[in-house]
Amino acid sequence: MxxxxxxxxxxIGFARLAAHGLVRPADAAPEDVVRALGAVQAQDLPGALVSVGLRRGAGAAAVREAFAEGRIVRTWPMRGTLHLVPAEELRAWLAVLGPRTVSATAARRRELGVDERLDAARETALAALRHGPQPRERLHAAWEEAGLLGAPGRAYHLMLALHLDATLCMGPLAADARDQLVVPVADWVPGAGEEPGQxxxxxxxxxxxxxxxxxxxxxxxxxxxxxxxxxxxxxxxxxxxxxxxxxxxxxxxxxxxxxxxxxxxxxxxAVRADRRAAGVHLLPPFDEFVLGYGDRSHVLAGRHAVRIVPGANGVFKPTVVAGGRVVGTWGRSRRASSPGLVLEPFEELSATRRRAAERAFARLPVL
Structure with missing residues (x-):
């Protein structure tokens, strides 16, 4: 044997870049990219949209349409964390994984009295959505008017509970693509839902x-x-x-x-390590290449782990990958006219890699 x-x-880093579709992006619809990954981390919505765009040959083109047409939705399918999922698989995700999140959040739900308010919150939310998709703040206001809030955190947990039972999900992008509008699953994703094939x-x-x-x-x-x-x-x-x-x-x-x-x-x-795999990649915050693993030591030196999550606050910074390894973080300058790339390498970057980072910055998908 x-x-x-x-x-x-x-x-391992080279192989993961190839598996993620970051070496040779596919000519694929946005929902196909999400489906191939299983789900896409989406705590930071703009970053999630860039993650999808980086993995498809056409960049971010058609991503907005995929949300507007109900082909991709955003919800809390697992770990109490927001993800993008293919719309037709939403119910299948929640049927299997939703109860685990319900169980994990049970103590906080009891503390906030979520379950005894859930039916009224559902009725109020669906009434507010009769005239079309609404921002989360509109539903929060409707719950406030109905006397369902009054405790810090209750609005969030009511929203979470109604996503977990497939009453609500987040659908079309807001105008600035920094948030989404809430929609009723029954209207937005009609049908019983699908399990993904045999x-x-x-x-x-x-x-x-x-x-x-x-x-x-x-x-x-x-x-x-x-x-x-x-x-x-x-x-x-x-x-x-x-x-x-x-x-x-x-x-x-x-x-x-x-x-x-x-x-x-x-x-x-993994073994060929061609120029694309070994080159410089700029990844958005919370990208699956970093967050998709419990053990990140294969691509990130332990001594640098704190640099991508300063203060261990759960907020992941955009990362620079070169030679199959996470070698720094990056951001945008505050110049209003033309924001530039700001690199924060863990160690000195060569001039060649800095030029490659600038080219990668220029290629970043824009909605």
Whole structure:
């Protein structure tokens, strides 16, 4: 039996860039990019839109239309964290993963009296949405008028609860693309919803979970079972059972002997390390290349981890990737006329990499 190949950290970084579609963006619709990734981190909405744009050959073109036409929505499918998901799979995500978030937030829901107010909040929200999509603040105001608020945090948890039970989701982009309007799922995503095709049978594992594990490993790998379990907020045993029936992912080992899984076709990118893979990539805040893993040590030196999340406050900065590694953060200058690139490298960047970063900055998708 052939032993799994061993990849160094640099090779793992190259393979992940290829898996994410960041080396050669596909000629794909925005919803296909989201579907391939399984879901897209979307705490920072503008950053999530850039993440999608970077992974498609046409950049951010048509991303706004995908939201306006109900092909992509934003909700809290897992870990109590906002993600973009394909609209037709919204209910399938929530049916499997939503109860886990409900359970994780149960104590806070009881403290805020969310469950006893939920029916009234649902009725009030749907009444406010009869005339079309509305900003979240409009629903908050309607709840205030109905006497349903009064405690800090209650508006957020009512909104979260109504997303988790598939009453509401976030649909079309606001004019400035920095937020979304809330819509009723029943109107915006008609039908019963879909599970994503046929999946191999894994004892005790819902078919939709097998699909999501496959998507995660093929779009994020090389990654560990622990990474996949954390990403989807599922037990490791469930993920391990799903991996066991997949025939389109392969095992590799890192330099420490740890087992990781990935699509077989990305192994070529790992060893070839062509100029695109080894080049400079500017990624937005909360990009899946960074946040999609519990263990980021393969692409980010531990001593620099605090630099991408200053103060460990959960707010991730935009990152610079070069040679398959996260080598710094970046931002925009405050010049109103033409904002420029501001680099904050962890160590000195060569002039060649600085020029490559400027070119990457010029190519960033713009909505």
């Amino acid at each position: 052939t032993s799994p190949p061993v990849l160094g950290d640099r090779e 999946a191999p049978a894994a004892p005790g594992v819902p078919p939709v979970v097998v699909h999501w594990v496959r998507r995660y490993l093929r779009s994020h790998g090389p990654a560990t079972v622990a990474d996949a379990a954390r990403w989807a907020a599922l037990p490791r045993a469930t993920v391990r059972a799903a991996v066991a029936v997949l025939d389109d992912v392969v095992a590799v080992h890192d330099a420490g002997g740890q087992e990781l899984w990935c699509a077989p076709e990305v192994l070529g990118a």
